[in-house]
Each structure stands twice: as structure tokens, then as C-alpha cells.
Amino acid sequence: MRTNLPIDATRLWDDLMALAEITDPDRPWTRRAFSTVFLEGRAYVARRMREAGLTVRLDTAGNMIGRREGRFPGHKAIVLGSHTDTVPDGGRFDGTAGVMAGIAVARSLHRDGVVLDHPLEVIDCLAEEVSIFGLSCIGSRAIAGQLSTEQLRRQAPDSHEILHDAINRMGGDAADVGAARRDDIAAYLELHIEQGPVLQDERRDIGIVTAISGITRLEIVIEGQADHAGTTPMHLRRDALVAAAAAVTVIRKDAQRRAAAGHGHFVATVGEFRVEPNAGNVVPSRVTLLVDARAEERSFMEGFVAELPPLIERAISGSGAEITSFRAISDNRPALSDPLLLEVLEQSTEKFGFAARRMASGAGHDMAWFSRVAPSAMIFIPSRDGRSHTPEEWTEPGEVAAGAAVLHQAVLYLDKLLA
Amino acid sequence: MRTNLPIDATRLWDDLMALAEITDPDRPWTRRAFSTVFLEGRAYVARRMREAGLTVRLDTAGNMIGRREGRFPGHKAIVLGSHTDTVPDGGRFDGTAGVMAGIAVARSLHRDGVVLDHPLEVIDCLAEEVSIFGLSCIGSRAIAGQLSTEQLRRQAPDSHEILHDAINRMGGDAADVGAARRDDIAAYLELHIEQGPVLQDERRDIGIVTAISGITRLEIVIEGQADHAGTTPMHLRRDALVAAAAAVTVIRKDAQRRAAAGHGHFVATVGEFRVEPNAGNVVPSRVTLLVDARAEERSFMEGFVAELPPLIERAISGSGAEITSFRAISDNRPALSDPLLLEVLEQSTEKFGFAARRMASGAGHDMAWFSRVAPSAMIFIPSRDGRSHTPEEWTEPGEVAAGAAVLHQAVLYLDKLLA
Numbered sequence: 001m002r003t004n005l006p007i008d009a010t011r012l013w014d015d016l017m018a019l020a021e022i023t024d025p026d027r028p029w030t031r032r033a034f035s036t037v038f039l040e041g042r043a044y045v046a047r048r049m050r051e052a053g054l055t056v057r058l059d060t061a062g063n064m065i066g067r068r069e070g071r072f073p074g075h076k077a078i079v080l081g082s083h084t085d086t087v088p089d090g091g092r093f094d095g096t097a098g099v100m101a102g103i104a105v106a107r108s109l110h111r112d113g114v115v116l117d118h119p120l121e122v123i124d125c126l127a128e129e130v131s132i133f134g135l136s137c138i139g140s141r142a143i144a145g146q147l148s149t150e151q152l153r154r155q156a157p158d159s160h161e162i163l164h165d166a167i168n169r170m171g172g173d174a175a176d177v178g179a180a181r182r183d184d185i186a187a188y189l190e191l192h193i194e195q196g197p198v199l200q201d202e203r204r205d206i207g208i209v210t211a212i213s214g215i216t217r218l219e220i221v222i223e224g225q226a227d228h229a230g231t232t233p234m235h236l237r238r239d240a241l242v243a244a245a246a247a248v249t250v251i252r253k254d255a256q257r258r259a260a261a262g263h264g265h266f267v268a269t270v271g272e273f274r275v276e277p278n279a280g281n282v283v284p285s286r287v288t289l290l291v292d293a294r295a296e297e298r299s300f301m302e303g304f305v306a307e308l309p310p311l312i313e314r315a316i317s318g319s320g321a322e323i324t325s326f327r328a329i330s331d332n333r334p335a336l337s338d339p340l341l342l343e344v345l346e347q348s349t350e351k352f353g354f355a356a357r358r359m360a361s362g363a364g365h366d367m368a369w370f371s372r373v374a375p376s377a378m379i380f381i382p383s384r385d386g387r388s389h390t391p392e393e394w395t396e397p398g399e400v401a402a403g404a405a406v407l408h409q410a411v412l413y414l415d416k417l418l419a
Numbered sequence: 420m421r422t423n424l425p426i427d428a429t430r431l432w433d434d435l436m437a438l439a440e441i442t443d444p445d446r447p448w449t450r451r452a453f454s455t456v457f458l459e460g461r462a463y464v465a466r467r468m469r470e471a472g473l474t475v476r477l478d479t480a481g482n483m484i485g486r487r488e489g490r491f492p493g494h495k496a497i498v499l500g501s502h503t504d505t506v507p508d509g510g511r512f513d514g515t516a517g518v519m520a521g522i523a524v525a526r527s528l529h530r531d532g533v534v535l536d537h538p539l540e541v542i543d544c545l546a547e548e549v550s551i552f553g554l555s556c557i558g559s560r561a562i563a564g565q566l567s568t569e570q571l572r573r574q575a576p577d578s579h580e581i582l583h584d585a586i587n588r589m590g591g592d593a594a595d596v597g598a599a600r601r602d603d604i605a606a607y608l609e610l611h612i613e614q615g616p617v618l619q620d621e622r623r624d625i626g627i628v629t630a631i632s633g634i635t636r637l638e639i640v641i642e643g644q645a646d647h648a649g650t651t652p653m654h655l656r657r658d659a660l661v662a663a664a665a666a667v668t669v670i671r672k673d674a675q676r677r678a679a680a681g682h683g684h685f686v687a688t689v690g691e692f693r694v695e696p697n698a699g700n701v702v703p704s705r706v707t708l709l710v711d712a713r714a715e716e717r718s719f720m721e722g723f724v725a726e727l728p729p730l731i732e733r734a735i736s737g738s739g740a741e742i743t744s745f746r747a748i749s750d751n752r753p754a755l756s757d758p759l760l761l762e763v764l765e766q767s768t769e770k771f772g773f774a775a776r777r778m779a780s781g782a783g784h785d786m787a788w789f790s791r792v793a794p795s796a797m798i799f800i801p802s803r804d805g806r807s808h809t810p811e812e813w814t815e816p817g818e819v820a821a822g823a824a825v826l827h828q829a830v831l832y833l834d835k836l837l838a
Binding site (some may be wrong): 039086194195196197198201213215217226227229230231232233234235236239241242244245246248249252254255259260266267269270271273274278279280281282283284290292294361363364386387388389390393406 | 533561600613614615616617620630634636645646648649650651652653654655658660661663664665667670671674675678679685686688689690691692693694697698699700701702709711713780781782783805806807809
């Protein structure tokens, strides 16, 4: 681990591990939004914020905000954010690394007696992961003014509690959720683990995130005919699985071609695949595929979606099965980072001699919502073997500290630049 | 419909439709073995047997047997059999056509005052379809002396009743199930719907079944690695679904090649296909495929099973995923028809000028078990569009009558030939 960083790396690591230990005891590491253990985690985070000289409050959407004032009361805030909720059986770094790194930056400024021109905030955004309400990024949506009253009426399947009431239970005031919208943010920076293998693969310390890829989810239904698997000769079949297999193959080939084409990040995955009737002695009649495609460039995504149906039709022709439905079930555009912030982050990594690369995020983050109301950007730190959303998730102590040091330096640069 | 047949075709059809109407009212056509409605159906069949001059008894395994004695008490019996249980949401012909055709033959002999040299029996075999005990051909297994005490201890999932008790509830005597084994059958003939499209496709009246194909079920597990679908670049993935799609494609191609090779009936189907974790945003880590292969020639099946692993390995090489398990979960050899009976059935079809073809059965039937203790053979009558195990299952009245006429003629021929 580098020892000349402006961050107390040991303290940062200890805080991160201590927060991780606040977990459902039966399934580490689990601290789902809206749970009791999540509130315990937040109480811990609030203590760490206060020790770092921050004043802690909850906004009406249930975001926890630690703030130190700057020299000039009229200045907008520089914000460091991420989240402290986890998926079930998740890891110890996703989200928490960003919040604890933000607190470590505040702690260093506090220790060194630095007074910035701008206010500095560390925000623990409520419920970034898909929660029991089937929605992600609840807190950051509200900060962007995009949490709808319809979404507030969503119900949790077991308790039947509605999101509105759950936000209040977290300390928010959902009736006034509009007040959580921010127009006083000068810059938003988020540190997050990569959740992919690229930095490790290329032995880089820092990823400078140019964009959060757009995500389009397509549902494709391929139908043939259910026939007796013993009695129907091969040449008289209309096997939907044989056709769907050809579709998976051609989707993969097309995605590989596009990923290699140099138009930024592009991936496409068939992750959900449902066969009907899925019985050993029946020729499959119907397969439903879910394609998850992510692209840094919107036009590239549009090309993929437009060209896919004829590509699949060609691949399955002759199988007797056919596409009976092809529709986008969700379609989110990419969120671009602010060019000035990218520049500042790059200079900050250079200051420490870290190996960095620009890259797009394939996963969604709170930053996508902040970018609607403020100049925003992110940095990635490495994820061992690209593993995430699993107890095996791992980042080295020195890698977390390196990311925090970059944030610290970026805050100092921005405080001058934005004046 | 032909009118010069030795069968009362209208009566046969009316009986068949009346039996079908004895169904679970909420899901026609359903008359599952061991249910109350199944017993109602059997009471109906027993009445029709008695009217046709048969003496009705139940053997210890719960098979219902209608018998007329022949001229020579020492002669073994000529048996016409099939079953009257159905799958859930099944059809009106599978099994019942064979039982009711057998009764129609007996009725004609009774009407015409024919006394055969041999005893004639019509057997309604218990539970040919896979029942709540997860076992098929319960009655005919017992007739072959192959129903084990272990199988008799099988438990139904809901009621926890064991098969032993269920057989007794059907009127059997499971403690003495060994007594159901027969060594006094001179010939067993079964009429059944084809459950496939070949006869319709070739406009034939009758299929003369040379063999019941052997059935081998293979379970193949292909494993790769679960990764984040957004963040893992295409070239760093080990996608189990992409590999499994290539496996499905190559299994299909190989099956098509073997089916066309002229070694009798061959089909192979991937009917069950399970993807894990089957989540939209996760690269699939594991796929389990179930291959159902059926071959008329045993050596041909052995070749298929032996050559499949290297074929799949070649197809998935480069995907990063691999076969982690390949095993046969069941393996039943083909059951061959008796050559003399095939000859007799062929002459019987010629007598009426029916268009016939020899063919193997891709589906299992009671005949496979009878063939272990007696010379056995089957005939098929057409299934509209090959549909079976569905309410749409259909065979024309004239087609059922044609099959019954062939049985009638074959019984007359055999009675002389076997003397």
C-alpha cells in the first residue's frame, strides 16, 4: 500500500469492514434498504460522518447527507456520494466504498484544517440497489426530481407497505419529496468498485468513467409447436428451442462484433431464457428470451435493436419456428460524465502516478441521476476477478485508499476551478 | 367410413365417446389412474365387456381382464390390450381406443356366435401413463413380473399413499402381486393411436409396429461463470447459455443426420433446459439439458450416446464453458415385435385393402412389457396432426373402426395359426 497518500488508509479500511459487519447474520453480506439492519448501518455511517466534522441530516427522500460548510455561503456544493444498501448475499464494497471514501476525504480535510471555498457533502443515497419495491436508485431519483408519486405508491410484496411509508420509516418525509430535488450542486463525484474485470485485466488502479451505458432490455418470444418427442420425426418438427439456440448464437456473435467496433462500451447478454412446456418428452413450443444490451453510444444501441429482428429471422429460418413478439421492456439512455470533471479526475490520478484509463460503466449508478441536475463523473477502483453482488466481492485496502486519494485531490482542484 | 367391416363401427365410436365423457369435469379429458373418476370409467368398461360376452375380473396388480373361453381349455390366451387412464388434460383416444377396439372385436365374435380354439382376453392395464407415483405401465410391468416391491412402496406426493395401497384401492391385491405375472399368453396385440404425424403425412390407414424404440435420457450440465451482464466485456465471458445453445444446435444436427441414415426410427430432443441463475443482468453460469433420445436399433443408440460428448465439446470449445456432467438418467432397450405377428397383421390389413406401413413406435406402450413374456405386436391408427396428450387429440371414427377390423381379422388368423 502507498504510504504517502493524503488519506488515512487504515482507518478507511477499518471503517469499511466495520460497516460490512453490520449484516443479516444468516447471510453475509446483506443490508437491504428499508431493513432494520440498514438503519443500524446508517447509524454507524452517521457517527463516522460526525467524527469527520460533518453535520448530518436526512432529506425528505431519506438520503443521508453529511455536510461541511465552505468559505462562501452562496457557493454550490461539491458532493461525494454513493450508497450503503446491498443486494441479498452481496459484497462489502459495492456502494459502501464510495460513501466511506467520501467520509475519509472529509476526515482528511478536517484533520488538516482545510477550509474550502465550497461546501462539501457526502451523500449516502437511499436504496440504490433494486429494493423490495422493485425500483433502483430511489434516493438519487428524488435528488434529480424524478421520483414520481406513482412510484411512491409501489407496494412491497410481503408487508404490503408502500414506498411512501417506507421512506418515512427511514426518516424521510415522502409527502414533501419534491424538496429533495437539488439545484445547488456544483459537482458530483462518485467512487465505486468496477464490478467488472477490466482494471484487473489491464493492471490499472483507476477507471475514469466517461458514461454510464444506456440499458435496453428486449423480450423476444419464439414459437414453434409442442409435439411428442418420441413420435414426431425430426423433419416434421417446429422446435422452438432449436430456433432459440440459433438466436442466442447470433445475438452473441453480433454483440461481439459491435463490442470490437470501437464505439465505446457495448455488451449484450441473454440472461433469462424460459422454455415451455419444458418437459423431457415434449418438443419445446415456446421460448422467451430476455436480452440485456448496454451501449455507451445511443446511436449504436439503436442500430443493434433495429438490426436484430432480421438477423434472428435469418438465423431461425428453416426451423419452422418464428418470432411472435419482439419488444423493448425498458430503454434507458446513456448518462454522460462532465468533460471538465473527467479532466480533473485524470489530473488527480496523474498527481499520484496511478495507472488510469477512461472507460464506460456497464452497470447503473446513482451518478446517472445526479448527472441530470449537476456536472457529474465517477471513478472505478478494481474488483478482483470482476466479481460483484456476491460475498466474494473484493478490493484491496490499497486500491480503496488510492481511489479516496484521487477524490481528495479532485475536490481540492475543483474547489479552485469552480470558483 | 367403410361399411363392410366385421365391426359395429358406430357402437365402437359411441362407446369410446361415452368413456371419454367420464372425466374430471373441470379439465376434460382427464381420467388419471387411481382417481375416483378412473374407477367410474372402469365400471363403464366392465359393463361394455360383459355385454360383449366377456367375464370380468381384476388381477392382483389391478389390471381389469375380460375373458371368453375357447374350445380348448389348455390353450394359451390371445390378448388384446391397452389402458383407460389418461394424462392430465389429455385426449379421448390414447389407450381407450385400444381397449374399446378389443371389446368391439369380442362383441363381433359374440354376435356372430364364433367359438375360437383359444381363450380371448381384453385387458385394461392399470396406469400406463406416468401416474402420481412417478411410474408408467404399472399393470403391464406386473404382468411381466417386473413390478418390484421397492416400486410398490413409492409414495404419492400429496396423499402420501403408497402404490401398494393404491393398487388395493383399485381392487388389486398387492401383497400377492406376483400372481399377476402371466405365462399363459399365446399372443398380445395392442391397437393405439400413433401420437405422431407419419400416417397422416403419408395417408396410410394402419401402422404395423415393428418395435418400441429404446429410450435413453441423458442429463448434460454445462458450466461457465456468473458475471455482471453490464460490466463484463464480451471477450472475458464464460457464458454457459451461449455454450448450451451451441450444444442444442449440434444435438439437433446429429439427430437429423442419424434419422436420415436408414437405421429405423431415431429422434433426439432437448425438451428440458434449465438456465442458472436465469436473471436478466447476470451472465448465465450453468445450464442443465435433458436429452430424450429414442432409437429402434440398440447399436444406433449406443453410437449416439458415445459420440455425443466429443461432438458437444467441439461445438462449445472457445466459449470458456465446459461440460461438467454427462450421464444417462435412464436407459431402456427397444422392445421388438414378434415377426409372425407382424406377418399376420400385415395380411389382416391386406384383407381389407388398407394402406399400411411398418414403423417403429417412438413412444412407450404396455406392449413393451408384454413382449417380455409373450409374442407381441401393435398397430397404430392415425392421429390428426400428430397431436396427443392434449384435448385436441383426434382420430376419425372410420380410422378407429379400421384398426378394430384389423384386430378382428388378426385374432381369427392367429387362432388357426397358433393351434
